[in-house]
Amino acid sequence: MEYRKLGNTELELSAITHGAFAIGGNMWGGNEKEDSINSIHASLDHGVTSIDTAPFYGFGLSEEMIGEAIKGKDRSKIQLLTKFGLVWDGSNNGKGEFFFDAEDEGKILPVYKYASKANVIKEVEESLKRLGTDYIDLLQLHWPDSTTPVCETMEAMELLIQQGKIRAAGVSNYSVPQMQEGNRTLHLASNQVAYSMLNRSIETDLVPYSVEHNSGIIVYSPMERGLLTGKYFKEGQLRDNDHRNGYFSQFDLNKVKTFLEKIEPVAQEKGATLSQLVLKWTAIQPGITVVLAGARNAQQAIENAKAMAIEISQNELDFIHSELSKLG
Known part of the structure; x- marks a missing residue:
């Protein structure tokens, strides 16, 4: 495994980081607790030291399972990344920016983007409890909240750093102008954004900005929620309540x-899977610090961890980029 310094912080994260959205279950057609916890153990056993989650993933369930999975392990060797700013329990009293309606066991829950100082502090205390720890390595604003001044949110995270409750502060889904505004109050360690072979829009402005200002880039959906594994084209069926039915459209x-089909032989020649090739390609793109890879069981976690061992030659990169150009 390769370990990379995150922006201007002292944090070193594993280049492949365990993405814990799917183990929360909601929006992914459910989950199996034992498999989910085993996936975390397998990641840790194979060099993946960083785990990314959020309160919204499973409405707290993802964080709780991570807390259970790391109990008794050396906390100093694990980096916990979580988020704040999505409220579904009504505690925002209608404040914030309405995002969408989520469903939990047949019940509709209105989700709001809400990043007030009081809410940041409240959510961090809840996350610490669920994770079973006394500090968070990287705290990230989940989505921009247009109803709260950016400086208020940044000041809240700065206070949490001073209190020792978080080691570093970052954001997620921020544009370059939003990064510029946030950096006026607090130097942001990172920005977590969508990026994949099929979605390379950040290469135009966000990557150059982040490199220039020494901010890390953490990318999610490198596999486009499983589409780039190729399994969808071989198996095809998703559960009716799986959000990917609409996403893939x-x-x-x-x-x-x-x-x-064109690039799979490149993976096969290396004794690797298509998923591993895609992950390694993503991890070596300019400006990318960390790649989030979801795993719902131990086998998937081990496969993800081993992706960094793959070597991709310049000729192979040129071939992949040539095929990518045909996607339009």
């Missing part, structure tokens, strides 16, 4: 299928 699936 944004892509030209015939072109994606052809692209994957």
Whole structure:
């Protein structure tokens, strides 16, 4: 495994970081607790020292399972990354920016973006309890909240750093102008954004800005929620309540299928899976610090961890980029 310094902080994160969205269950067609905890143990056993989660993932369940999984382990060798700013329990009293309606066991829960100082502090205390720890390595604003001044949110995170409750502060889903505004109050350690072979928009402005200002980039959805594993084209069926049924419709699936068929032999020649090739490609792109990879069981976690061992030659990179250009 390769370990990388995050922005201007002292944090070193594993280049492949365990993304714990799916183990929360909501929006992913459910989950199995034992498999989820085993996936975390397998990640840790194979060099993945960093785990990224959020209170919203499973409405607290993801954080709770991580807390259970790391209990008794050397906390100093694990980096916990979590978030704040999505409120679903009504504690915001209607304040904030309405985001969408989520569903939990048949019940509709209105989700708000809410990043007031009081809410940041409240959410961190709840996350610490669920995670079973007394500090968070990287705290991230989950989504921008247009109703709260950016400086108020940044000041709250600065206070938490001073109190020792978080080691570093970052954001997620921020544009360059939003990064610029946030950095006026607090130098942001990182920005967590969507990035994949099929979604490279950040290369235009966010990557150059982050490199220039020494901010890390943590990328999510490198596999486009499983689409780039190729399994969808071989198995095809998703559960009715799986959000990916709608998500995949944004892509030209015939072109994606052809692209994957073209690059899969590159993976096969290395004795690697298509997923591992995609993860390694993502991890070596300019400006990318950490790649989040979800795993719902131990086998998937081990496969993800081993992706960094793959070597991709310049000729192979050129071939992959040539095929990518045909996607339009």
